[in-house]
Amino acid sequence: LKSGSLRIVVLLKMVSIVLIGTGNVARHLYDAFRSTDFCNIIQVAGRNEHALNYFKPRTATSTNFRELADADIYIIALSDDAINTVSDNLIVKNKLVVHTSGSVPLTALPGTNRAGVLYPLQSFTREFPVNFKEVPICIEAGNRADIEILNKMASALSDRVYDISYEQRKSLHLAAVFVNNFTNHLYAIGEDICLENNLPFSILHPLIRETSRKIEHVSPKDAQTGPARRNDTGTMEKHLEELDNATRAEIYSLISKSIRETHGRGID
Amino acid sequence: LKSGSLRIVVLLKMVSIVLIGTGNVARHLYDAFRSTDFCNIIQVAGRNEHALNYFKPRTATSTNFRELADADIYIIALSDDAINTVSDNLIVKNKLVVHTSGSVPLTALPGTNRAGVLYPLQSFTREFPVNFKEVPICIEAGNRADIEILNKMASALSDRVYDISYEQRKSLHLAAVFVNNFTNHLYAIGEDICLENNLPFSILHPLIRETSRKIEHVSPKDAQTGPARRNDTGTMEKHLEELDNATRAEIYSLISKSIRETHGRGID
Numbered sequence: 113l114k115s116g117s118l119r120i121v122v123l124l125k126m127v128s129i130v131l132i133g134t135g136n137v138a139r140h141l142y143d144a145f146r147s148t149d150f151c152n153i154i155q156v157a158g159r160n161e162h163a164l165n166y167f168k169p170r171t172a173t174s175t176n177f178r179e180l181a182d183a184d185i186y187i188i189a190l191s192d193d194a195i196n197t198v199s200d201n202l203i204v205k206n207k208l209v210v211h212t213s214g215s216v217p218l219t220a221l222p223g224t225n226r227a228g229v230l231y232p233l234q235s236f237t238r239e240f241p242v243n244f245k246e247v248p249i250c251i252e253a254g255n256r257a258d259i260e261i262l263n264k265m266a267s268a269l270s271d272r273v274y275d276i277s278y279e280q281r282k283s284l285h286l287a288a289v290f291v292n293n294f295t296n297h298l299y300a301i302g303e304d305i306c307l308e309n310n311l312p313f314s315i316l317h318p319l320i321r322e323t324s325r326k327i328e329h330v331s332p333k334d335a336q337t338g339p340a341r342r343n344d345t346g347t348m349e350k351h352l353e354e355l356d357n358a359t360r361a362e363i364y365s366l367i368s369k370s371i372r373e374t375h376g377r378g379i380d
Numbered sequence: 381l382k383s384g385s386l387r388i389v390v391l392l393k394m395v396s397i398v399l400i401g402t403g404n405v406a407r408h409l410y411d412a413f414r415s416t417d418f419c420n421i422i423q424v425a426g427r428n429e430h431a432l433n434y435f436k437p438r439t440a441t442s443t444n445f446r447e448l449a450d451a452d453i454y455i456i457a458l459s460d461d462a463i464n465t466v467s468d469n470l471i472v473k474n475k476l477v478v479h480t481s482g483s484v485p486l487t488a489l490p491g492t493n494r495a496g497v498l499y500p501l502q503s504f505t506r507e508f509p510v511n512f513k514e515v516p517i518c519i520e521a522g523n524r525a526d527i528e529i530l531n532k533m534a535s536a537l538s539d540r541v542y543d544i545s546y547e548q549r550k551s552l553h554l555a556a557v558f559v560n561n562f563t564n565h566l567y568a569i570g571e572d573i574c575l576e577n578n579l580p581f582s583i584l585h586p587l588i589r590e591t592s593r594k595i596e597h598v599s600p601k602d603a604q605t606g607p608a609r610r611n612d613t614g615t616m617e618k619h620l621e622e623l624d625n626a627t628r629a630e631i632y633s634l635i636s637k638s639i640r641e642t643h644g645r646g647i648d
Contacts (some may be wrong), residue, residue: 179623192615214613233606240594246586274583283577284584286619291570291584292591293606294635295563299592300600300642301558309551316552317541317596318560319501323560324567324592326508328585332568337503338561342648347460347483351554359638366634367562370627374568 127261130155130180132165132198133189136236137212141189141269142167143292144244148268155181178203185210185261187230192216208258214285217278218252228253231281232270235292248272250281301360333374340368341375392569395529397425398448400466401457402431404504405480409457409537410435412512448470453478453529455498460484476526482553483496485546486520496521496530499549500538503560516540518549569628601642608636609643 129145131153133337138156145151149231156167157174164173177198180186186204188195188211195211209221213354221227226243229252234242240344249266251273253259259275266273276284299320303313326335339347348368355361397413397422399406406424413419424435425442432441440449445466448454454472456463456479463479467490470477477489478496489495497520502510517534519541521527527543536632544552567588571581594603607615616636623629 117389130488142501164546191610192612215618225394233583234590235587235594237594237598237603237605240598242590248583248586269568272583272586274579276579280577280579282618282622283573284579286622287570287573287584288587289619289632290566290573290604293604293608293639294631295566295588296591296604296606297635297639298558298563298566298641299595300604301638302555303595305551305555305558309548311542311548312600314596315501315516315540316555317459318516318540319503319556320559320563320592320595322502322510323564324588326503326505327564327567327571327588328582330505330508331581332515332564335503335505336561336564336568337505338557338564340561350483350550351557354409354550354554355640359634359641362634363425363638365558366627366630367565370569370631371561371565373627 126150126152127185127265128181128183129153129185129187130157130183132157132177132180132189133187134158134160134166135189135191136238137232138189139166139238140234140236140242140244141187141212141232142171144242144269146170151265154183166351173297177201184208185228185265186225187212188221189282196220208253208261210262214250214288215222215282218254226254226258228233228258229281230262230266231285233284235288235296237337244269245271248274250274250276250284252276254282301363336371336375338371340371343372386528394418394420395453395533396451397453397455398425398451399457400425400448402426403453403459404427405505406457406502407434408502408504408510408512409455409480409500409507410439412510412537413533414609415439418536419533422451441451446504448472452476453496454493455480455534456489462498464488476529477523478530481500482518482556482589483550486522488577491512494522494526496526497546497549498530498534499553501552501556504566516542518542518544520544520546520549547646553619565637569631604639604643608639611640 122248129151144332145153153171155172158164161175167173186207186209192213202222205224207225208228208231212230214231218227230248233248237372247270249270251262253262303315306313352361396494397419413421423440426432429443433443451598452493454477460481463484470490473492475493476496477493478498480498486495499514499518515538517538519530519534521530570584574581620629
């Protein structure tokens with residue numbers, strides 16, 4: 113066998129996976145892995161008996177973390193707090209143990225195993241399908257061989273795989289809070305203002321779509337418009353008067369201040 | 381002639397338009413109107429000689445607001461402040477004079493003419509093409525006949541025409557500041573955090589796209605996720621430590637507070 117052929121043999125070998133967790137991330141990963149030829153989920157473990165029902169028709173399940181199947185890889189798809197607790201009580205040894213969190217270091221995983229991270233940069237909502245091919249997946253591991261395995265797993269799911277450090281991943285998670293969680297909250301405020309004025313929220317959909325689409329072509333700094341950008345104090349004062357919710361008025365003032373700081377007062 | 385046929389004759393008659401203004405809104409409206417069979421722009425007027433060059437190859441132009449052509453409709457596509465000044469000095473009488481602002485009342489237009497509003501709810505960036513068919517256009521006028529004319533004009537441009545009051549339009553404009561201007565600023569912060577950590581901003585594009593797409597199917601209030609939503613104080617504290625920019629830390633705290641107020645503390 114030439115090394116090229118050998119490489120193909122290695123690539124084709126399936127890896128067996130035990131998935132620990134039954135929440136949104138676990139479900140979406142489960143569905144995505146099942147559609148690949150490289151990753152075979154042989155067991156799903158979770159404390160919540162009811163949540164395991166989703167997996168039962170197709171995969172062995174367990175509510176007992178002391179009864180995990182023997183597999184190549186263990187994926188802990190749990191909340192940040194639970195990662196520590198569960199990984200401290202893992203009975204497996206010398207396996208690749210992987211968490212899926214944006215803000216937990218590799219070192220949070222037990223030293224008795226090889227540690228890895230497979231962080232899908234997406235906000236998962238139950239029952240809302242995700243096209244995993246477009247989801248960036250950030251990977252990290254303690255050695256080159258494990259990076260290779262995680263790279264193959266992630267590449268089986270997505271076209272966008274990033275091998276980044278813990279510091280980068282943490283920053284990315286923070287950036288994601290701004291562009292996803294906080295942006296979504298601004299949408300919720302927009303919806304409220306519409307409903308309070310007998311307007312359908314759908315009237316804002318094209319603007320929201322356009323705003324998000326534009327920044328794939330123009331830097332958001334260059335795309336900035338609005339009263340704060342052009343330092344239109346008259347309009348800003350009128351808007352503040354109109355906002356009868358104190359927290360929303362604070363948000364309006366603060367983000368307007370931040371826009372003016374970014375672009376300099378009185379420009380435009 | 382039956383009334384049905386008469387109606388068709390009325391519908392087919394083109395309206396002539398003088399467009400006052402040469403900025404982004406004027407340009408985009410100009411391009412959009414030119415692709416319709418109903419609206420014929422016969423003149424563009426603006427103080428900025430250079431900006432008129434865009435229109436000159438196809439349409440008569442003037443820098444003198446005292447030399448406006450005779451038309452059915454005059455559209456003032458200028459900034460809020462300029463609307464007052466220009467409309468006070470309009471020489472035309474008994475015409476339909478229309479502004480394009482989200483926050484200026486009908487009464488800001490001169491009483492010697494019939495007043496109207498044609499407000500396209502979109503953020504226009506020069507050189508960034510807009511599909512006008514999807515842009516919501518809000519109209520208002522002082523009488524039913526003018527509403528009909530504006531409705532025909534707006535429907536020639538877009539599939540989404542809304543006949544709404546000044547109060548509603550003002551609120552919509554405020555909501556648009558939250559979901560467009562403020563959201564775009566959060567994108568800019570996300571971009572900064574990426575660049576500071578040697579990550580390409582494009583790594584956030586799929587998440588941004590997904591967040592904006594999701595709320596067309598799920599109310600943003602129901603779609604809310606993130607550390608503030610689940611009251612994950614540990615992660616929030618770590619994020620605040622990581623933010624070395626004081627205004628950004630304030631934004632993080634305030635929007636997190638607002639999310640907790642919306643959803644109730646400790647839920648999830």
